[in-house]
Amino acid sequence: MTPAAETLIQTALERGALRLGDFTLKSGRPSPYFFNFGALDDGDALLQAAEAYADLLMPAEFDVLFGPAYKGIPLVAAIAVVMARRGRSVAYAYNRKEAKTHGEGGNLVGAPVDGRVALVDDVVTAGTAIRQAIDMVRAAGGTPTLAVVALDRQEAGPDGLSPLASLADQEQIDVRSLFTAGDVADSVEASQPDAASAIRRHLGEYGAG
Ligand SMILES: O=P(O)(O)OC[C@H]1O[C@H](OP(=O)(O)OP(=O)(O)O)[C@H](O)[C@@H]1O
Ligand SMILES: O=C(O)c1cc(=O)[nH]c(=O)[nH]1
Incomplete structure (x- = not known):
């Protein structure tokens, strides 16, 4: 974990973007x-997140940044700004969840999604969102080469494997996360040991192993 990612976990806990309790995920x-990620809802917090992503993305080879709706949209814009401030201006694009039928139409917004595309999203659980984003990029003519998420929940996808490991194996896409479920458990260990144990039990039940 980079120092920026460690700081981001603390900020997410303080801002209520990382919450401990009982939740139901998209996968059920x-x-x-x-x-x-939507609770990192001011300039300071968004900047901190974008800086942490930019640390991984600055040296990577790609032509376009793509952020899938909805959480990927502010993320991709903020990362592009941070990268430009660091001297690398990259094209960026995102999608609409519902296609627009008037004006410019379509469901992609921003730069043409072609060449080597780096995907950014907030979290991966079963990998559904990231796989849909890969399909969108390919359908638009782009080649997904890299995917970066803030949180890898280290859970199994439908095939029982880690979605990020499957993507790396099957699609030859380089995948990275800023932090993992294990890092979250470590971060709350001292202050909330019961929550840390609950996260580790959850990993024991749903983790990709
Ligand atoms: O790996 P998965 O099982 O797909 O789960 C993770 C995805 O779920 C959430 O998005 P959601 O689809 O709820 O959309 P949102 O960005 O509009 O909140 C989250 O932002 C990830 O994109
Ligand atoms: O799996 C999900 O739906 C999910 C998990 C999570 O931690 N955050 C999120 O936005 N979605």
């Missing part, structure tokens, strides 16, 4: 914690 799984 119960979870003792939840990462809501």
Whole structure:
């Protein structure tokens, strides 16, 4: 974990973007914690997140940044700004969840999604969102080469494997996370040991192993 990612976990806990409790995930799984990127809802918090992603993305080879709706949209814009401030201006794009039928139409917004595409999203659980984003990029003519998420929940996808490991194996896409479920458990160990144990139990039940 980079220092920026460690700071981001602390900020997410303080801002209520990383919450401990009882939640239900998109996949239908119960979870003792939840990462809501939307609660990093001011300039300072968004900048901190974008800086942490930019640390991984600055040296990577790609032509376009793609952020899937909805959480990927502010993320991709903020990362592009941070990268430009660091001297690398990259094209960026995102999708609409519902296609627009007037004006410019379509469901992609921003730069043409072609060449080597780096995907950014907030969290991966079963990998559904990231796989849909890969399909969108390919359908638009781009080649997904890299995917970066803040949180890898280290859970199994439908095939029982880690979605990020499957993507790396099957699609030859380089995948990275800023932090993992294990890092979250470590971060709350001292202050909330019961929550840390609950996260580890959850990993024991749903983890990719
Ligand atoms: O790996 P998965 O099982 O797909 O779960 C993770 C995805 O779920 C959430 O998005 P959601 O689809 O709820 O959309 P949102 O960005 O509009 O909140 C989250 O932002 C990830 O994109
Ligand atoms: O799996 C999900 O639906 C999910 C998990 C999580 O921690 N955060 C999120 O936005 N979605």
